[in-house]
Amino acid sequence: MFDLSNIYKPITGKPFISGDYISIPPVGILKPYVCNYWISNPFLTTNEYSITNIIIPDTCSDIIMEIDHTTDSIHTIYCAIQNAPFTVHTQIGDNAKTLFGIRFYSWAMGFFIDDSLKGYHDNNYDIDGLFRDFKSNIGQNIVREKTIEGKIRIVERYLYERLVRKNRSNSSLLNALFAILNTKGTTSVLDIGSYSQISKRQLERIFNEYIGSD
Numbered sequence: 001m002f003d004l005s006n007i008y009k010p011i012t013g014k015p016f017i018s019g020d021y022i023s024i025p026p027v028g029i030l031k032p033y034v035c036n037y038w039i040s041n042p043f044l045t046t047n048e049y050s051i052t053n054i055i056i057p058d059t060c061s062d063i064i065m066e067i068d069h070t071t072d073s074i075h076t077i078y079c080a081i082q083n084a085p086f087t088v089h090t091q092i093g094d095n096a097k098t099l100f101g102i103r104f105y106s107w108a109m110g111f112f113i114d115d116s117l118k119g120y121h122d123n124n125y126d127i128d129g130l131f132r133d134f135k136s137n138i139g140q141n142i143v144r145e146k147t148i149e150g151k152i153r154i155v156e157r158y159l160y161e162r163l164v165r166k167n168r169s170n171s172s173l174l175n176a177l178f179a180i181l182n183t184k185g186t187t188s189v190l191d192i193g194s195y196s197q198i199s200k201r202q203l204e205r206i207f208n209e210y211i212g213s214d
Contacts (some may be wrong), residue, residue: 002174003032004106005076008181010035022148030156033108033163035060037155039148040099057082059106061212063127063134067143069096072137076127080120080212084195086185100142100151102159107177110210111169112162117212172196173206 020041026034062079110117113130120130127134138158145151175196179187187195193203 002178003179004107004174004177005032005135010060024152030159032087033104033111035103035105037101037152053143059083060103061106061109063101063102065142067100069098072143074143076134076139078125078127078130080123080125082122102155106211107173112159112166115211118208120212170206170210172198173210176203
């Protein structure tokens with residue numbers, strides 16, 4: 001696959017992220033798909049309170065795992081591409097929880113999922129709708145693994161196996177995205193379709209299926 005990440009680097013805004021936040025870039029075969037892996041450990045306190053984080057859209061989507069170290073459980077969501085800033089309210093207290101995320105480029109998620117991203121945008125969704133074996137396959141392994149490097153190895157094996165097994169590569173999508181990114185978004189829909197050798201309707205269908213937003 002042509003590595004679109006060589007010509008596009010999203011700017012991720014984190015104006016009010018609380019706690020310890022670490023971001024690690026991918027290496028190897030997943031580099032064209034994964035923007036970064038990140039982990040956040042909120043500060044613990046004996047006084048329970050709520051904080052609000054402002055999330056600024058960066059054209060990426062995330063798989064976010066909330067790991068509860070008290071109950072050894074994990075809750076996983078898919079945070080789709082957003083078109084406007086939004087807020088996230090987090091309850092802080094003496095419960096030890098870690099957020100571990102996989103941030104995908106806008107074009108990447110559709111290569112890994114079970115079906116289609118049509119209708120997935122501007123919201124958070126349970127991971128089961130897109131990755132039916134995520135929880136059963138690697139959920140508890142991620143809970144048990146204590147290091148971020150180990151967690152990354154687990155998800156990389158899982159994603160690589162899916163990438164090969166699903167074989168959902170789409171040259172028309174990649175050509176269209178190259179035309180958009182290479183012209184910094186100034187090209188017309190007509191020119192994008194011409195460059196990709198597909199019609200406007202086909203272009204809309206492909207973007208809905210692989211990105212979730214037309």
